[in-house]
Amino acid sequence: MSIIRLTDITHAYGAKQVLQQLSLDIGASQLTCLLGGSGSGKTTILRLIAGLEAPQSGCITISNNKVTDNKHIIIPPHQRHLGFIFQDLALWPHFTVYKNITFGLTARKQKNVKESVQQMLDYFGLQEYSDKYPHQLSGGQQQLVALSRALVLRPKILLMDEPLANLDVKLKRKTLDLIKKLQHNFDLSIVFVTHDHREAFVIADNIVILNKGIIEQAGSVEQIKNSENEFVKYFIEY
Amino acid sequence: MIIRSIERLWYSLVFGSFFLFIVLPIFYTVGDALLPKASNSSLVENLLLINNDSFSLLAKSSAIAFSIAFLSTILGVIFGFILFKTNVAFQGFFKIALLIPLFISPYILAVAWNDFFYLCFGNINLLASYLGVILILTFIYTPLSIVIIGSAFLNINAQLEEAGEMMTDYLHVIFKITLPLIKPALLTSFVLVFIFSISEFSVPIFFGVKVFTTEIFTQFSAFYNHSLAILQSTLLILLCLLLLFSEKAYLAEAPFLSVQGGGIRTENNHFNHWRGLNVSLLFIWFLLSVLLPLVVLFIQSFDDGTAKFIQAFALLKPTFINSIGLAFAGAMICIVIGFTAAYVAEVKKTKSLIWLLLFVFATPSTIFGICLIKFYNRPLLDAIYSSYAIILLGYSGKFSFIAAKLIENAIKQIPKSFDEVAQIQGIVLFRRIWMILLPLIMPSIFAAFIINCIFCIGELGTTIMVYPPGTEILPIKVFTLMANAPQALISSMTLIVFSITLLLITALYLFFKALPKCQS
Amino acid sequence: MKKIFLKIAILITLITTGCTENTDTVVVYTTVDQIFSEPILNDFESHTGIKIKAIYDTEETKSTGVLNRLIAEKDNPQCDVFWSGDPVRIIVLKNKGITSPYQSPMANDINGFFKDPDHHWTGFSARARVLIYNKNLLTKEEVPHSIFDLTKEQYRGKFAIANPLFGTTTFHIAALFTSLGDERAKQLFADLKNNEVVIASSNGDVKKQVILGKVACGLTDTDDVYEAIKEQANIGFVFLDQQGIGSLIMPNTVSLIKKSPHTENGKKLMDYLLSKETEAKLAKSCAQMPLHKGVKIPGDITSLDNIIPMNIDYDKTAQKLENIQNYLKKWLEQ
Numbered sequence A: 001m002s003i004i005r006l007t008d009i010t011h012a013y014g015a016k017q018v019l020q021q022l023s024l025d026i027g028a029s030q031l032t033c034l035l036g037g038s039g040s041g042k043t044t045i046l047r048l049i050a051g052l053e054a055p056q057s058g059c060i061t062i063s064n065n066k067v068t069d070n071k072h073i074i075i076p077p078h079q080r081h082l083g084f085i086f087q088d089l090a091l092w093p094h095f096t097v098y099k100n101i102t103f104g105l106t107a108r109k110q111k112n113v114k115e116s117v118q119q120m121l122d123y124f125g126l127q128e129y130s131d132k133y134p135h136q137l138s139g140g141q142q143q144l145v146a147l148s149r150a151l152v153l154r155p156k157i158l159l160m161d162e163p164l165a166n167l168d169v170k171l172k173r174k175t176l177d178l179i180k181k182l183q184h185n186f187d188l189s190i191v192f193v194t195h196d197h198r199e200a201f202v203i204a205d206n207i208v209i210l211n212k213g214i215i216e217q218a219g220s221v222e223q224i225k226n227s228e229n230e231f232v233k234y235f236i237e238y
Numbered sequence B: 001m002i003i004r005s006i007e008r009l010w011y012s013l014v015f016g017s018f019f020l021f022i023v024l025p026i027f028y029t030v031g032d033a034l035l036p037k038a039s040n041s042s043l044v045e046n047l048l049l050i051n052n053d054s055f056s057l058l059a060k061s062s063a064i065a066f067s068i069a070f071l072s073t074i075l076g077v078i079f080g081f082i083l084f085k086t087n088v089a090f091q092g093f094f095k096i097a098l099l100i101p102l103f104i105s106p107y108i109l110a111v112a113w114n115d116f117f118y119l120c121f122g123n124i125n126l127l128a129s130y131l132g133v134i135l136i137l138t139f140i141y142t143p144l145s146i147v148i149i150g151s152a153f154l155n156i157n158a159q160l161e162e163a164g165e166m167m168t169d170y171l172h173v174i175f176k177i178t179l180p181l182i183k184p185a186l187l188t189s190f191v192l193v194f195i196f197s198i199s200e201f202s203v204p205i206f207f208g209v210k211v212f213t214t215e216i217f218t219q220f221s222a223f224y225n226h227s228l229a230i231l232q233s234t235l236l237i238l239l240c241l242l243l244l245f246s247e248k249a250y251l252a253e254a255p256f257l258s259v260q261g262g263g264i265r266t267e268n269n270h271f272n273h274w275r276g277l278n279v280s281l282l283f284i285w286f287l288l289s290v291l292l293p294l295v296v297l298f299i300q301s302f303d304d305g306t307a308k309f310i311q312a313f314a315l316l317k318p319t320f321i322n323s324i325g326l327a328f329a330g331a332m333i334c335i336v337i338g339f340t341a342a343y344v345a346e347v348k349k350t351k352s353l354i355w356l357l358l359f360v361f362a363t364p365s366t367i368f369g370i371c372l373i374k375f376y377n378r379p380l381l382d383a384i385y386s387s388y389a390i391i392l393l394g395y396s397g398k399f400s401f402i403a404a405k406l407i408e409n410a411i412k413q414i415p416k417s418f419d420e421v422a423q424i425q426g427i428v429l430f431r432r433i434w435m436i437l438l439p440l441i442m443p444s445i446f447a448a449f450i451i452n453c454i455f456c457i458g459e460l461g462t463t464i465m466v467y468p469p470g471t472e473i474l475p476i477k478v479f480t481l482m483a484n485a486p487q488a489l490i491s492s493m494t495l496i497v498f499s500i501t502l503l504l505i506t507a508l509y510l511f512f513k514a515l516p517k518c519q520s
Numbered sequence C: 001m002k003k004i005f006l007k008i009a010i011l012i013t014l015i016t017t018g019c020t021e022n023t024d025t026v027v028v029y030t031t032v033d034q035i036f037s038e039p040i041l042n043d044f045e046s047h048t049g050i051k052i053k054a055i056y057d058t059e060e061t062k063s064t065g066v067l068n069r070l071i072a073e074k075d076n077p078q079c080d081v082f083w084s085g086d087p088v089r090i091i092v093l094k095n096k097g098i099t100s101p102y103q104s105p106m107a108n109d110i111n112g113f114f115k116d117p118d119h120h121w122t123g124f125s126a127r128a129r130v131l132i133y134n135k136n137l138l139t140k141e142e143v144p145h146s147i148f149d150l151t152k153e154q155y156r157g158k159f160a161i162a163n164p165l166f167g168t169t170t171f172h173i174a175a176l177f178t179s180l181g182d183e184r185a186k187q188l189f190a191d192l193k194n195n196e197v198v199i200a201s202s203n204g205d206v207k208k209q210v211i212l213g214k215v216a217c218g219l220t221d222t223d224d225v226y227e228a229i230k231e232q233a234n235i236g237f238v239f240l241d242q243q244g245i246g247s248l249i250m251p252n253t254v255s256l257i258k259k260s261p262h263t264e265n266g267k268k269l270m271d272y273l274l275s276k277e278t279e280a281k282l283a284k285s286c287a288q289m290p291l292h293k294g295v296k297i298p299g300d301i302t303s304l305d306n307i308i309p310m311n312i313d314y315d316k317t318a319q320k321l322e323n324i325q326n327y328l329k330k331w332l333e334q
Helices: A044-051 A095-106 A111-122 A137-152 A169-184 A197-201 A221-225 A229-238 B002-034 B041-049 B051-085 B091-097 B107-122 B128-153 B160-165 B170-181 B183-197 B202-207 B213-223 B227-251 B272-302 B307-347 B354-362 B365-376 B380-386 B391-415 B414-426 B427-456 B474-482 B489-514 C002-018 C034-048 C067-072 C088-095 C147-151 C167-180 C182-194 C202-212 C222-228 C263-273 C276-286 C313-333
Strands: A001-012 A018-029 A032-036 A056-061 A063-068 A084-085 A156-160 A189-194 A204-210 A214-219 C025-030 C051-056 C081-086 C122-134 C160-164 C198-202 C216-223 C235-238 C251-257
Touching: A001 A044, A001 A189, A001 C002, A018 A044, A018 A214, A018 C276, A032 A044, A032 A169, A032 A197, A032 B427, A044 A056, A044 A084, A044 A156, A044 A189, A084 A137, A095 A111, A095 A137, A095 A204, A095 B391, A111 A137, A156 A214, A169 A189, A169 A197, A169 C235, A189 A197, A197 A204, A197 A221, A204 A221, A204 A229, A214 A221, A214 A229, A221 A229, A229 C160, B002 B227, B002 B354, B002 B365, B002 B391, B002 B427, B002 C263, B051 B091, B051 B128, B051 B183, B051 B227, B051 B272, B091 B272, B091 B489, B107 B128, B107 B202, B107 B272, B107 B489, B128 B183, B128 B202, B128 B272, B128 B427, B160 B170, B160 B489, B160 C276, B183 B213, B183 B227, B183 B391, B202 B213, B202 C167, B213 B227, B213 C067, B227 B354, B227 B365, B272 B307, B272 B489, B307 B354, B307 B391, B307 B427, B307 B474, B307 B489, B354 B391, B365 B380, B365 B391, B365 C067, B380 B391, B391 B427, B414 B427, B427 B474, B427 B489, B427 C235, B474 B489, B489 C202, C002 C025, C025 C034, C025 C263, C034 C051, C034 C263, C034 C276, C051 C067, C067 C088, C081 C088, C081 C263, C088 C167, C088 C251, C122 C202, C122 C222, C122 C276, C147 C182, C160 C167, C160 C202, C167 C202, C167 C216, C167 C313, C182 C313, C202 C222, C216 C222, C222 C235, C222 C276, C251 C263, C263 C276
Parallel strands: A032 A189, A032 A204, A084 A156, A156 A189, C025 C051, C025 C081, C160 C198, C160 C216
Antiparallel strands: A001 A018, A001 A056, A056 A063, A204 A214, C081 C251, C122 C216, C122 C235, C122 C251
């Protein structure tokens, strides 16, 4: 069953066509990797799902609700029950770790803010950093804060834009395991953007390979590994 | 080793020159006024004259300046947001058009509004009051706030806002994330407008409103009591320095006051449904702050045909080349000093030069002029005093601080790693600055250059005190001719000054746009 | 791109930071409005070939900017000749030891009343203080003829004077104090304040307010009045107190500066300014009344012979001016 559906999405930045009549289903409770080189359109897809941009044409549904239709954003980002981990994490520099995590809860006037945040801090082992500012943390710790911030709002879907790009090899591995664990513990549908097929092979339930705004192939890890598609073969070779 | 020596030498040269040529005259004159002399009952008398009345007047003036700074900053946020964060129609036009009040002398604007009020309401009671002073000066300084705050909006990492948008509506994001992130720019806007407002006396004196600077001017010009005028100015300088120090302390290392960083997408489609309102707000402000006074000036100029305009042009024509040349040279010197101060402050964490720039910036223009006269008017220094060099010293003193602020923040935006990579590759300092840093911050340097040009070309307070006899400089010629000239001639001259400044800015802007881009 | 920028900047810097010229020159500072004084100075330059370098005063600084510059430059004067629009400020300079005596042969037939006994200043081309009025707002019968009339109820809030701390207004007030005595003068000014006198920013502003009808009348100088007439404004003017204390006559004055860099050229300029030729030109351009006898003046200019002048001593008036400044400041702020 698909939780996110993109139908005939076309999008461009100025004269540069980024997505061309793209249709895609993202399975519920699955981790789907969008895999491709620079400029293939994977981050654009993420941003369209999030509602941060509207496509030139096409329609997006989330949980069978139309959220975007052609150029019109029907449901704004904060009402789509999504979490988003940005490539550079986008932690607010003027907020402490605690404040970064509570921001969404207080903005939505939710109850039991303290308890929810404490849960997250305990889960990710960030208790002693709650009054620190992002610039006082290591890259790995910042990563965990970004995850806490997104998950404290209990989203159904988590969008991740190259979250491992700035981590070392050991930390990458550790984080991949963590993400998989989160997927199960929080029953998340995850859309994970990366250019590294090795990450995708470790973590993904489904992989979608993009090339210049077009889906070259979509399928399971095994299907991708055994693909006959020349582009896919070339992409995963190195 | 040699490079480090050259680096230190350059800094010492700039620091030493600025101190020697610009700061020392102020210390010398203030010291001369303050130090006891053989028959110096006047020092004691003058000190006694700084009484509760003086402090209460200073408090009143501070309140007026506070109001102007507050209003300008709020308006700067609103218009800066509309211009730089939305896709409002005629964006390019409004970005330049709303800067126009900066090109017009405050005194002239006061006269235009005075005439407008009289024409419409039959009296100027509302205008000839504190309210009038606040109104006029808000019109004049809001463009500065728009530039400062708009630049800060441009430099916000879009992802920080988008992360907020994932959680709450955009209005909430503006108040909780966007505005706090540009707090340094808000404070800078407030502080700069406060200092400009509290130092301004031509508008209050025109409306008959007593403020601290009119008191300084009165002591200076009516009582010829230079000592008291300088003592009173010292109070003003201390207040401005205190404000600037508080700003620095509060902001610590937060970046601020930058212009157009590249590579960060800040396109914003929010408030598209409010396009009509956005344009209306911009247009209303344009109407009040620009169109209205220009129309009044226009009507006054051409009331009886074009004769006065032609006469005004003929009178001012000899000043064009001189004035533009001096403004260019002045702006260039400000950039060199400002860059050195900004670089050393940001990279070497040595702030002493910036504090010197700040000190001179806070000194009232007329007093600064007197300090330059008292120091340079001696046979040994005649080569400086009798030449354009004295005017350039005035410009450098008054405006280097603004250049330093703009450039300092631009340098903050450049990752240190860019320089470190080059260091590892063995590239020497000056080459790194020339080939890496300067190209990356060129938009900021250019903006600083344009802003300094505008200020230099309109500078009057210091220049009137020191300009060498026989030289023809645009704002001085306008103001000397204004005495007893027909209104049509005065208005024509103002329109000409405004046009020259606008043409110059447009030419510079187009020149910059035409150059190959050297920043990602 | 950076190189082009740098080259242009250096070129401009070099051009504009020029060295001091070494031509035959004379430096003059003047508080007389540039629009009137500049043509006279240009004529001197064309007649003699001596280059004029002038500093003029601005509307903003109200005839005191130049004065303060002279005071500040006292120890190393740059100026050769000071041409003032009134005699009192030049006396301030004399008292500070900034002027030097010079008896110009061109001024021999000027009345001694308009000259400093020690020859530190010489008067020429006079203005007078007058009352300008708007003909639409006041009929001939309603026009005041004495300054004391302005304290009457019918003129409440309808007349203006310029800021009394600056310009010829200060001189006028000092002259009134000298003429009437302190007590009577203070009473007069208290009555004027009670009668809601409007304070304008300058004489030019008084003229403007009268023309626009913001006030019915105001005190200003004759050259402002004639400018208004040239602009074809519907205004008239009267010399006040012709049956009483008389109207204040304010001659231009010229003075040689002590230790000036071009003393001989300065004397030549002074001779030129004190000539009948200059007085004729100033009469034509700004209705200033010649002090020389037999100078041809336009028909619409009042001759000095037809005005009852205020009987004052300029030296004493200059002293009085300094003494009443604090009083005037308090009066203004009431």
